[in-house]
Amino acid sequence: MLAAQRQEQIAQLVERDGAVSVTDLVDHYGVSDMTIRRDLDALAGAGRVTKVHGGAVPVPSRRTEEPGFEAKISRRETEKQAVADQAANLVRPGMAVALSAGTTTCELARRLRGVADLTVITNSTRVSEVLHAAPRSDRTVLLTGGERTPSDALVGPLAVDALRRLHADVVFLGTHGMSVEAGFTTPNVMEAETNQALLDCAHQAVVVADSGKWGVVGIATFAELERIDRLIVDDGLDEDAAAALREHIDEVTLAEAGSR
Structure with missing residues (x-):
């Protein structure tokens, strides 16, 4: 060669x-x-x-660069699946859960299709499609309106206004990047505002992310590390990074992806 x-x-x-x-x-x-x-x-x-x-x-991406959903879905598939498996353990029948847009939250949605009596609030057209592909009479899916981003998130005033009227037991948020200095970030300012509305509508906040998001910083912060109750990330995360995150987040769970 x-x-x-x-x-x-x-x-x-x-x-x-x-x-x-x-x-x-x-x-x-x-x-x-x-x-x-x-x-x-x-x-x-x-x-x-x-x-x-x-x-x-x-090479570090531009802080405003927003890859499309299809470009991201094949990256770190094993890690995302491990994270989604862990996150699904937090969901019980009868709960109201909110899911942000993202490839990891979409993996989580696939695992929630068998949960009985579930209400799902989401600003992700992809999450909505996953859940509607396996219809259940005891499941309710509430999809916000809004302007569609390259990652198939619905954002902006319509999405924010809808979320202000809703209440969830737990929200699962994907993220473009995470760091001690910037917290959890996105390359889209309107998505940051919509994610903040998702956070505000839920009793508990969980970020689901693969370890490749560590050290990446998008243009807009949607949550400081301390704002999140739990982070679920794959076990490829560096030990020093995990230790730094645990100084700010009460629960950091490392999902086992190496054995897959």
Whole structure:
């Protein structure tokens, strides 16, 4: 394989998986450690990846860049599924739950289709579609109005006004990024306002996120870390990051994705 071909494949792996390690790439391509490091140097020099200790991660996105739903759904699928499994354990028959837009909350919606006597409040057209694909006479789905974003969230004054009239036991929120300094963020200012309305309508707040969201900062904060009651993230999260989050959030649950 030519170096240019290998480098293009490596760049695609970084984009798909969120990170690659030198060790894994050496095993995968059957080349030397030095060859892979030269590949990563070339990709970093071209602005395709960011080198980190032992591997590479994607170049930090612009704070206003908002990938579409289809672009995000195939990223970190195993991790999102593990997080959704954990989150589903918090839902009981007869509850009213709110779900924000996002690929992880959409995974959670799939797991809630079997829960009896459930009311779901959402600003996500995708979540609504998932639940309506498995109809139940004892389930109610309340979809807000609003302006549609690239991630299929309904946002803006119509969504916010609808949410102000509703009340949920627990809200599950996806996030574009999370950090100690910025909290939980989104690349869309109107989505931040709508997420805040979702937070305000619920008794308990849970953020569901894959570990790739750590260190990513969107343009708008929708919640400081302390505002959230529980964070559910996959066990790929760095130990130092988990410790930093636990200083601000009462419950941080690491969902086991490594064994899948």
